[in-house]
Amino acid sequence: MQAPKQIPPETFLIDRDTPLPLQLQLRRQIVLAVHEGRFRPGERMPSSRALSAHLGVGRITVSMAYGELVAADYLVARGRSGYFIADRAHALDETPTLAPMPRFDWTGKLPGRYRATQRKDRPRNWRDYPYPFLYGQIDDRLIDHAAWRECAVRALGRRDLGALADDQYDGDDPELIDFIIRHLLPRRGIRARPEEVLLTMGAQNALWLICQILLNRGEACAIEEPFYPGLHEILSVHDCQVHPVPIDAQGLPCDAIPAQVSVVFTSPSHQCPTNRTMPRARREALLRLAALRGFAVVEDDYEFEISFAGATSPALKAMDRSGAVIYIGSFSKSVFPGLRLGYIVADPAFVAEARALRSMMLRHPPGHVQRTMAYFLSLGHYDRQLNRMRAAYAERRAATAQALVRHGLDLGMEAGSGGSSFWLGTPGGLDSELLAARLRPQGVLIEPGRPFHRQSGAGAASYRLAYSSIGVSEIEEGIRRIAAVSRDCAGAA
Amino acid sequence: MQAPKQIPPETFLIDRDTPLPLQLQLRRQIVLAVHEGRFRPGERMPSSRALSAHLGVGRITVSMAYGELVAADYLVARGRSGYFIADRAHALDETPTLAPMPRFDWTGKLPGRYRATQRKDRPRNWRDYPYPFLYGQIDDRLIDHAAWRECAVRALGRRDLGALADDQYDGDDPELIDFIIRHLLPRRGIRARPEEVLLTMGAQNALWLICQILLNRGEACAIEEPFYPGLHEILSVHDCQVHPVPIDAQGLPCDAIPAQVSVVFTSPSHQCPTNRTMPRARREALLRLAALRGFAVVEDDYEFEISFAGATSPALKAMDRSGAVIYIGSFSKSVFPGLRLGYIVADPAFVAEARALRSMMLRHPPGHVQRTMAYFLSLGHYDRQLNRMRAAYAERRAATAQALVRHGLDLGMEAGSGGSSFWLGTPGGLDSELLAARLRPQGVLIEPGRPFHRQSGAGAASYRLAYSSIGVSEIEEGIRRIAAVSRDCAGAA
Structure with a gap:
């Protein structure tokens, strides 16, 4: 997006409560904006007529301020077309700044615990990498952009204006809820009422709501290890005890739950x-245990739509x-993650409490996003995109597995029932952070x-290799590079 | 949105781990879906070919299940066009349900404190009321729907696909941030770096983030009384002490801050x-006190754009x-509330912590919403919409004031510098909840x-009368009704 060439008069503000003359205030604002990079060379100033009308000051005041700034080389006048920011204005000497004032001391006030959890291993500019085996992102080829656009445009229509514009308080789009209940949940065997x-x-927000409601008064919970790092981050900032339970080949072992x-x-x-799947017998055992001991079970079914190996x-x-x-x-996995849309299905008493909490935290997901999703589902685009995905x-999973074998890399423990990634061991137990740093x-x-384990050092010899964000034709070369860099690292050790 | 007439095969799911025959499972799913209203009369079943392919079962299994359901009057066959849900299918005897099982006891697990804060006095169907003096909603005439649509369509273009689709982790749209810094904040005299x-x-989410960071370990805070109910709700579920400070004619009195x-x-x-405005001298005193005592000041500038009476x-x-x-x-007030978009400007240390917390709670506002807003601002639509607003x-404020006087109602204490509402006393101290109930x-x-005050009963003789959601031609009649109902209530007392 090009910066607008015309600086709008609304950018300026006069303070009538200070002794500073109006003309001087205006000059100072322009000079500051130039030095701070807010006004850029070549941009056109408002006409003196428009600016004097906006500020409610005499036109002569504006003209004099402009004249002074031309003399000081901040502005150039170009005949009838007006005044412009000069090309080298930003290189001029800065005006005397305001007297310094002691900074407010934030250090004691900020817990710092939120920042402490931030991961740095997933660059936002992943599209600039030719071989992004990055989990949770989806490459452009898989997104049915034209269909999404069609639905979004439809949801911008006049009959959907209320859905777009209104504060819905704690409510959801009834059309989206209806479709989820009637056509999406039955695919998972789930029957639900609105x-x-x-x-x-998104699922992240669902996990936050659940933890805030059920785990903020010292309660204990169990999670699978290795775990979803986003869940562990949330738990680490709540008042609760976290018990990681190492999984086995069938997922979470019930008898190890504290x-x-x-x-x-x-x-x-x-x-x-x-990507391991818990067999039916263990699921039944887990539900029996939940009834016996009175614990709630949170099922994160984040990727069900993209299972493709075998029947769901x-x-x-x-x-x-x-x-x-x-x-x-x-x-996030079946449409795209920038959508920020997910859902909870639970007992009505729990949902009522979560609805009240969501309303306090953020009201609701934007109305247009909800209505667009309702159209994407009801017009059949969702199913078509899923089939293509x-x-x-x-295809990508098969190509990845073949390349891993060809280059002598670990293939992981599980056959896998689909999903969008492999969970692998590094060659010779190489540190995966080192490997990742060398591969970038x-x-x-x-x-x-490491972020998938609690003990520091655990998981150091594991890594996740995703194929949602990388095209099939890049896979072979990407894995060749992983193998080559691994050999180099092992040789250097 | 019409329900899709064709039920997609993906709706069905077979469980191969139960002893229940496949054909019976399929029949049971259809019958349940009919009784639960998920499948509706006239909707077409998938073809037996499509459904058998999806489920990986023989086509004969599907045909037999359909045949049985025709015999049982759940389906009707219509020659070559297939099978349809019968008109009176839902009225048939329900199939035997599963054996009952004890319900999980949620009562002890839910704090219930979120639900306790929910307000019931703002109906979602406010557009159905001819005289909605409802704060926080904007009527259709004020929204530049065509311009918003143009920007949203532009933000759906291929060059913005990354902004739309990607998980931005903790990041914001740089184009929107740039515009806020360069062109929006200067209007309030604020200089800020990214x-x-x-x-x-939205502002609600900003308040939540601030409270979660600064007020969750027993700290004390001061709020103005009467207050914004959304802020008080948030504080009531955080671990902090809240000190409401009654305002005077100049807003918050500094010397009354504990x-x-x-x-x-x-x-x-x-x-x-x-709607009262704090004068400059008091603002300076507040900042001096903040420096002296080391408290942070949270400035909610939720409605600055729509000040129109006098210079900003x-x-x-x-x-x-x-x-x-x-x-x-x-x-929310200057574009529309369903957008759910707002911002915080603060010290970089605070913003870093709030960014990490937001990322954990919900990642980021949807990318498409951010990019659309960037276009709406940079193409000048925002300024045009604001001018119209x-x-x-x-005009509406003047019409409201005139009508209030004409019908002998209170005009409030303040002249007002704009905004979108009046804060008024009821005639003769009438209970405003009773008045609102009679007016509906x-x-x-x-x-x-009442929700604007802490003590139960305080605020009972006050009410807010907004004109953002009601057209100027409805104002006179709406206020006439308020006056008439007030007289009736007073006469009955």
Whole structure:
């Protein structure tokens, strides 16, 4: 987007309560804006008529200020076309600044615990890397951009103006809820009524709401290890005890869940990050245990739509007849993550509480986003995009597996039932942070394993290799580079 | 939106781990979906070919299931066009349900404190009321719908696909931030660098982030009374002490701020809900006190754009050279509330912490919303919409004041410098909840005063009368009804 060439008069503000003359205030504002880079060379100043009308000052005041700034080389006058910011204005001597004032001391006031959790291993400019094996992003080829655009334009129509513009307080778009209940949840074997469903700003926001409600008064919870780093970050800033339970080949082992927990987090259909699937017998055991001990189960079904290897099994929530399971779905993996849209399915009492909390935190996801999603679903685009995604992911997964074998890299423990990534060991137990750092200058992005474990050092020899963001034709070369850099690192050690 | 007439095959799911025959499972799913209203009369079933392919079962299994359901009157066959849900299918006897199971007991697990704060006095269907004097909503005539649509369509273009689709982690749209810094904040006299600005899901979300960071470990804070109910709700669920300070004619009196507070919330330009403006001398005193006692000041400048009576004065933040002020801006009042977009301007240390917290809570506002707003601003639509809004609000405010006088109602204490509402006393101290309840069947919405005060009963004789959501031609009749119902209530008492 080009910077607007015309600086609008609304940019200026006069303070009538100071003794500073109006003309001087105006000059100072322009000089400051030039030095701070807000006004840029070549941009046109408002006409003296427009600016004097906006500020309610005499036109002569504006003309005099402009004249002074031309004399000082900040502005240039170009005949009838007006005044412009001079080319080298920013290189002029700065005006005397205001007297310094002691800075407010924020150090004691900020807990700093939020910042402490921030990950730095996923660059925002991942599209600039030729080999981005980056989980959670989707490459352009898989997004049905034209269909999304069509739905978004439709949702901008006059009949949807209320859905777009209104504060919905704590409410959700009834058309989207209706479609989720009637056509999406049945695919997971889940039956729900509207009062059992709440939209969220993605699965991340769903996890936050759940933790804020159930785990902020010293309660204990169990999570799978390795775990979803986003969940562990949230738990680390809540007042609760976290018990990581190492998974086995069938996912979370029920008999290892500590007795005192009140919430258990699991991703039974695609364990995150290992993609393991919990078999039916263990799911039944987990639900029996939940009933016996009175703990709630949070099922993160973040990636169900893109399972493609073998028949889909129902969600854990589909087997839950007691209401103990809080189910989380997301459109981040099946549509695109910038959408920020997901949902919770749970007991009406829990949903009512989560709805009130969401309303206090942010009211609701933007109305236009909700209505667009409703159209994307109801017009069949969602199914078409998913079908294309599944086919592409199956192809990419096969290409990745072949390349891994060809270059002598680990293939991971599980056959995998789909998903968008592999969870792998590094060659010779190499540190995956080191490997990732060495691969970046080679244009390759991988995700090191440490953030998936609690103990520092655990996961150091693991990494996640995703294929949602990389095209099939780049996979072979990307993996060749991983193998080559691994050999170099091992040789240097 | 019409329900799709064709039920997609993806709606169905077979569980291969149960002893239940496939054909029976399929029949049961259809019957349940009919009784639960998910499948509706006239909708077409998938073809037996498509459904058998999707489920990976024999076509005969599907045909037999359909045949049984035709015999049971759930489906009707219509020659070559396939099978449809029968007209009276939902009225058939329900199939035996699953054996009952004890419900999970949520009562002890839910704090219930979020739900306790919910207000019930603002109906979502406010557009159905002919006289909606409802604060915080904007009527269709004031929204430049065509311009918004143009910007949204532009932001759906291929060159903005990354902004639309990507997970931005903790980042904001640089084009929107750039425009806010260069062209929006200067209007309030505020200079800021990018690391001092954070986008939020509206002002509500900004307040939540601030409270979560600064007021969750037993700290004390001061708020103005009457206050913004949304702020008080947030504070009520955080671990902090809240000291409401009654305002006077100049807003928050500094000498009444308790000594021990670490945060002071104020809306100096338009006190919420009274619209009073804090004069410069008091603003300076407030900043001196903040420096002396070390408290942070949160300035909610939620409605600055729609001041139209007299010249705008700079924000408190413009006078803040120490970094003690956290400034909140919002597009809810100047664009529309369904957008859910606002921002914080504060010290970089605070913004970094708030950015990390926002990322954990919800990542970021949807990319498309951010980019659309950047276009709306940079193409000049924002200024045009504001100019139209200001003119309309000035006209509506004058019409409201005239009608209030004509019908013998209170005109409030303040002359008012604009905004979108009046804060009024009821005739004869009538209970404003009673008044609001009696006015609803007359098609009139007003906002009772109790939620703006802490003590139960305080504010009972006050109400807010907004004109953002009601056209100028409806104002006279709406106020006539308020006066008439007030007389009736007083006569009945």
